[in-house]
Amino acid sequence: MQASWETLLDGVKKGNERSLARIITLVENRENGWKDAMKRLYPLGGKAKIIGVTGSPGAGKSTLTNSIARELVSRGRTVGIIAVDPSSPFSGGALLGDRLRMRDAVNLPEIFIRSMATRGALGGLCQGARDVSRILDAFGKDVILIETVGVGQDEVEVVKTADLVMVVCVPGQGDGIQALKAGIMEIADLYVVNKADREGAHEVAADIGGMLDIASEGSGPRPPILKTSAINYQGVRELVDVLVHGFDAGKNRADWRALRIKEEILSLMESEILHYLQDKWDRTGDLDKAIHQILKQQTDPYSAADSLLPLMREAFGIKETT
Amino acid sequence: MNNKKIRVLIAKPGLDGHERGARIIAYGLRDAGFEVIYTGLRQSPEQIVSAALQEDVDVIGLSILSGAHLSLTQKVVDQLKSKKAEDILLIVGGVIPEQDVASLKEMGVAGVFTAGSAVSQVAGFISESVAC
Amino acid sequence: MKDDQNKCDCREKREQIAREEKSWRENLVNKRVSRYNLEKSPTCFYTPNAIKDFDFLEKVGFPGQYPFTAGNAPFDFAKANEKLAAQANYRPDWGGSRGVGKYGGFGAAADYRDYLKRMHSMGRFGGPNMAFDLVTQCGYDSDSPMAEGEVGRVGVAVDSFRDFCVIYEPYTGDLEIDKVPSNFTINAPCAIIIAMYAELARSRGVDPAALRGTPQNDILKEFIARGTYIYPAGPSLRLFRDTLQFMRKHMPLLNVNSIGGYHIREAGATRTQDLAFSLANAAAYIQEGIKAGLDPNDFLTKFTFNAFGGSMEIYKEIAFHRASRRMYARMLKEDFGVTNPKAMTIRQPITAHIGCSSTTLQRTLNNWPRAVVGGVAAGMTGSLPGVFPPWDEPLGLGHSQEAVQMQLDATRILMHETGLTDVCDPWAGSYFMESLTDELEAEALAEMDKIRGMGGAVAAIESGYMPKAVAKSAYEKQKRIESQEDLVVGVNCYTSDLELEVTINREVEATYDPALMATCEERQKASLRELKRTRDGRTAASLLSSLRTHAKDENRNLMPDICDCVKNDCTLQEICDALREVFGEAQPVKL
Numbered sequence A: 001m002q003a004s005w006e007t008l009l010d011g012v013k014k015g016n017e018r019s020l021a022r023i024i025t026l027v028e029n030r031e032n033g034w035k036d037a038m039k040r041l042y043p044l045g046g047k048a049k050i051i052g053v054t055g056s057p058g059a060g061k062s063t064l065t066n067s068i069a070r071e072l073v074s075r076g077r078t079v080g081i082i083a084v085d086p087s088s089p090f091s092g093g094a095l096l097g098d099r100l101r102m103r104d105a106v107n108l109p110e111i112f113i114r115s116m117a118t119r120g121a122l123g124g125l126c127q128g129a130r131d132v133s134r135i136l137d138a139f140g141k142d143v144i145l146i147e148t149v150g151v152g153q154d155e156v157e158v159v160k161t162a163d164l165v166m167v168v169c170v171p172g173q174g175d176g177i178q179a180l181k182a183g184i185m186e187i188a189d190l191y192v193v194n195k196a197d198r199e200g201a202h203e204v205a206a207d208i209g210g211m212l213d214i215a216s217e218g219s220g221p222r223p224p225i226l227k228t229s230a231i232n233y234q235g236v237r238e239l240v241d242v243l244v245h246g247f248d249a250g251k252n253r254a255d256w257r258a259l260r261i262k263e264e265i266l267s268l269m270e271s272e273i274l275h276y277l278q279d280k281w282d283r284t285g286d287l288d289k290a291i292h293q294i295l296k297q298q299t300d301p302y303s304a305a306d307s308l309l310p311l312m313r314e315a316f317g318i319k320e321t322t
Numbered sequence B: 001m002n003n004k005k006i007r008v009l010i011a012k013p014g015l016d017g018h019e020r021g022a023r024i025i026a027y028g029l030r031d032a033g034f035e036v037i038y039t040g041l042r043q044s045p046e047q048i049v050s051a052a053l054q055e056d057v058d059v060i061g062l063s064i065l066s067g068a069h070l071s072l073t074q075k076v077v078d079q080l081k082s083k084k085a086e087d088i089l090l091i092v093g094g095v096i097p098e099q100d101v102a103s104l105k106e107m108g109v110a111g112v113f114t115a116g117s118a119v120s121q122v123a124g125f126i127s128e129s130v131a132c
Numbered sequence C: 001m002k003d004d005q006n007k008c009d010c011r012e013k014r015e016q017i018a019r020e021e022k023s024w025r026e027n028l029v030n031k032r033v034s035r036y037n038l039e040k041s042p043t044c045f046y047t048p049n050a051i052k053d054f055d056f057l058e059k060v061g062f063p064g065q066y067p068f069t070a071g072n073a074p075f076d077f078a079k080a081n082e083k084l085a086a087q088a089n090y091r092p093d094w095g096g097s098r099g100v101g102k103y104g105g106f107g108a109a110a111d112y113r114d115y116l117k118r119m120h121s122m123g124r125f126g127g128p129n130m131a132f133d134l135v136t137q138c139g140y141d142s143d144s145p146m147a148e149g150e151v152g153r154v155g156v157a158v159d160s161f162r163d164f165c166v167i168y169e170p171y172t173g174d175l176e177i178d179k180v181p182s183n184f185t186i187n188a189p190c191a192i193i194i195a196m197y198a199e200l201a202r203s204r205g206v207d208p209a210a211l212r213g214t215p216q217n218d219i220l221k222e223f224i225a226r227g228t229y230i231y232p233a234g235p236s237l238r239l240f241r242d243t244l245q246f247m248r249k250h251m252p253l254l255n256v257n258s259i260g261g262y263h264i265r266e267a268g269a270t271r272t273q274d275l276a277f278s279l280a281n282a283a284a285y286i287q288e289g290i291k292a293g294l295d296p297n298d299f300l301t302k303f304t305f306n307a308f309g310g311s312m313e314i315y316k317e318i319a320f321h322r323a324s325r326r327m328y329a330r331m332l333k334e335d336f337g338v339t340n341p342k343a344m345t346i347r348q349p350i351t352a353h354i355g356c357s358s359t360t361l362q363r364t365l366n367n368w369p370r371a372v373v374g375g376v377a378a379g380m381t382g383s384l385p386g387v388f389p390p391w392d393e394p395l396g397l398g399h400s401q402e403a404v405q406m407q408l409d410a411t412r413i414l415m416h417e418t419g420l421t422d423v424c425d426p427w428a429g430s431y432f433m434e435s436l437t438d439e440l441e442a443e444a445l446a447e448m449d450k451i452r453g454m455g456g457a458v459a460a461i462e463s464g465y466m467p468k469a470v471a472k473s474a475y476e477k478q479k480r481i482e483s484q485e486d487l488v489v490g491v492n493c494y495t496s497d498l499e500l501e502v503t504i505n506r507e508v509e510a511t512y513d514p515a516l517m518a519t520c521e522e523r524q525k526a527s528l529r530e531l532k533r534t535r536d537g538r539t540a541a542s543l544l545s546s547l548r549t550h551a552k553d554e555n556r557n558l559m560p561d562i563c564d565c566v567k568n569d570c571t572l573q574e575i576c577d578a579l580r581e582v583f584g585e586a587q588p589v590k591l
Helices: A002-013 A017-028 A034-044 A061-074 A124-139 A153-160 A174-180 A201-215 A236-248 A254-284 A286-295 A301-316 B020-031 B045-054 B069-082 B098-107 B119-129 C002-035 C082-087 C109-121 C161-167 C190-203 C220-224 C233-250 C262-266 C271-291 C296-302 C314-336 C364-379 C401-417 C431-454 C457-462 C465-482 C514-534 C537-551 C559-567 C572-583
Strands: A049-055 A079-085 A094-096 A111-117 A143-147 A164-169 A190-193 A225-227 B007-013 B035-043 B059-064 B089-094 B111-114 C100-104 C127-131 C182-185 C213-215 C257-259 C303-305
Touching: A002 A017, A002 A034, A002 A124, A017 A034, A017 A111, A017 A124, A017 B045, A034 A124, A049 A061, A049 A153, A061 A079, A061 A143, A061 A236, A079 A094, A079 A124, A094 A111, A094 B020, A111 A124, A111 B035, A111 B045, A124 A143, A124 A153, A124 A254, A164 A236, A190 A201, A190 A236, A201 A225, A225 A236, A254 A286, A254 A301, A286 A301, B007 B020, B007 B045, B007 B069, B020 B035, B020 B059, B020 B089, B020 B119, B020 C465, B035 B045, B045 B059, B045 B069, B059 B069, B059 B119, B069 B089, B069 B098, B089 B119, B098 B111, B111 B119, B119 C465, C082 C401, C100 C109, C100 C182, C109 C161, C109 C514, C161 C190, C161 C514, C182 C190, C190 C213, C190 C233, C190 C559, C190 C572, C213 C257, C220 C233, C220 C262, C220 C271, C220 C457, C220 C465, C233 C271, C233 C296, C233 C457, C233 C559, C233 C572, C257 C271, C262 C271, C271 C296, C271 C303, C271 C314, C271 C431, C271 C457, C271 C465, C296 C303, C296 C314, C314 C364, C314 C431, C364 C401, C431 C457, C431 C465, C457 C465, C537 C559, C537 C572, C559 C572
Parallel strands: A049 A143, A049 A164, A079 A111, A079 A143, A094 B035, A164 A190, A190 A225, B007 B035, B007 B059, B059 B089, B089 B111, C100 C127, C127 C182, C182 C213, C257 C303
Antiparallel strands: none
């Protein structure tokens, strides 16, 4: 295993796509040694700009991502795309279909596309997407686009890992805009009204503008609202201008970065702790015991969690603080 | 804390637009717990293999109903060879006359699934063939 | 007074039947159900109470009259001449009567021309019934990288007007193009093929107004099934409108389109989806024609349907055709104000059938009895009792002469030996069939309402609703087969070693020369090079440029531009590319 990590890391440094793809898989699968690999990859990156693309289903995010990537390549940049789709909660499988909307991106050697399932794993998708974008960064991609469906909390968290967050809307989806209010408004740096050749595009843009004005209570700068028709590349050049400009401003402030690093460390810790405890309790049977008692209505989840706490403290050698 | 999933690419090479089989397999394999990358219609062998490499899939499934299965599959096999990716399991489904099955297997196709094949059969074949 | 008395008697009768039914259920049915340890009865029985307010004239009417439930006509040409056909040993696949010839096409334009010449020398004088290769269907030229390996494979390659003219070389004199009809199975680039047909006539001094035939021209179903689309649904419908206006003005004898649910059902749609989606597509075409200022009473007389889908469920397929005719006629009358009865029928060559997806590769010969079931359903729904498809369909090698013979003979046996088609709508008034028809109609209407709520067929395609619904239905069906909820003989039941695989001799006529197939791509490419060398390139470029400009104006009819392009040797892909630039390309549906 060790040897193969070496070979792969070497491959990534040399620009070998197969090694890149392989390493992504191994890290995503949390194969032994993944964290060491990430430690080695981390210092190689740090240069890429990460753009989160989200919006309701049917907004044309993949098509737009494709057009943005194409335009970036024409401006001499290399691009990595991470396309996220949900895993089935029943089978754990997933149907990843974003590639098929990325007509140009699949043909350009400067672009690497990776489809990712949410997998509902402990530690969350968030860290997984962060790892993959970091690997792409280390590989040397200049810009990384992370595309998700902006409906679940998971997906909102994912785009939060980006430097810039773009929210895509379309005419004729009144409800979509309503749904955006929750959570996503605070983190959006940019709004795009896609399929702007359709009736109602102007109205959607005005609706978003209105909503932003209310939210900002009329003060401070408002995130830009752009119109595109990604399917025939209209408005894409202007959008990329704004994105490129945005790289230099916005959230690249030190405090924003510090906050994100804090979140990441906590999330890594959280998943480690959960894994550790789950592993331990799986062996001792304490967790199963608690579940059984709750099912038999002998106790409740709150009491069970409380009664498991000492076990955790013991495991980590923590003294009771309260 | 291993998190491994079998990843499968389902593609339709050529211009044939009959997608029923490919879609059924895509849904079915998802429900069998695989991560399925569906690339849809009109894919060239180059595009298919390039997608398979980027997505680091364990399996490529081709669906062909236009009668061009021999030449299209050969092209995919050639691409895999030139990219040193023969380790990816290749399966083919669609309208495949019986006498062509042997030719496909000779090319290196691991499994051929024609009309009436059950998705569970395909899923079972993949699980067995891909060492976890 | 007498009426009241009748009503009273009726109600009394109904109540009596209901009482009797209840006691029958309790005493007979339920006892059996528990005796055999079942959850419910495996059979149904229908009484007059199943169709309480049945109004014959409203629901059925007479064959050939609104609402056409009982059929488009009391009998048709084939029925009127069935005895003559038998006595004359008529072979429908030969096109001997100077109707439409056998569906086909392969190779380079010259290959298909030579094939047609050979057919003529054998006395098969039918008009060209053209299958185009996938390259042409998807709007590419033979020299496109997308074309590699596909040129001339599933149909003939048409890259330019020159190719089109080559195909028609054998059609002169007695077979001049205004004397035989032509069929074109083409959708996305249909406008270009229609332009070529018109220009061919003009170049020969034939009035396009005398041309007959049918282009498929049903682009919307390509997005739901089959997949040979180019532009998004919206601009595709605009091109349909342009062809419609052009044909009504310059080629009034030509059928406008051939709408189909067949591909939709074969792609996995349920019966209800087939019916609702096909009619929703039809409604979109009609709406587009009306929006363009045309009179549906006129243009609908030139609408045709190729076929809906089929299945082995014979009762339901019969109900399907009764419901489809009634729904179409009602939709035209009530939603579009159509009054001309000739504009209200679903004009199609056959009605019910089992569909190719009902055939099985396992114990292939079993497809013969399967197809006969479809023939019976067809005979009971107002068409020739066509047995379809030939039993060796799933072998994927082309139909053998033996299978085609068996198919033809099975149809003839149903026609001449059974009396099957001597009665129009033999199911009219059946408690069961009328209620089944009502049920299917209600389901399909609900689905159509849903689509209307989304903004119509184009919106339901663009949002992915229709294609996704079909994919899901296909998957559900597959799951039912794998769980043995649906049974298919030889596939998921009766598969033990005791069963015998029955085979018979099959001879597949080598229709197309494999040597020609092998070289046609190179030859097409050579012709393209020659064309580009010898044409007036500047004119071609400027015509393409004005096509692009005019395409941006949604109200402008593009047919005159396309005709100019065609006539001046712009290639099919050049024309399509010009439009791609303006319209964009259709996006595949994410599952």
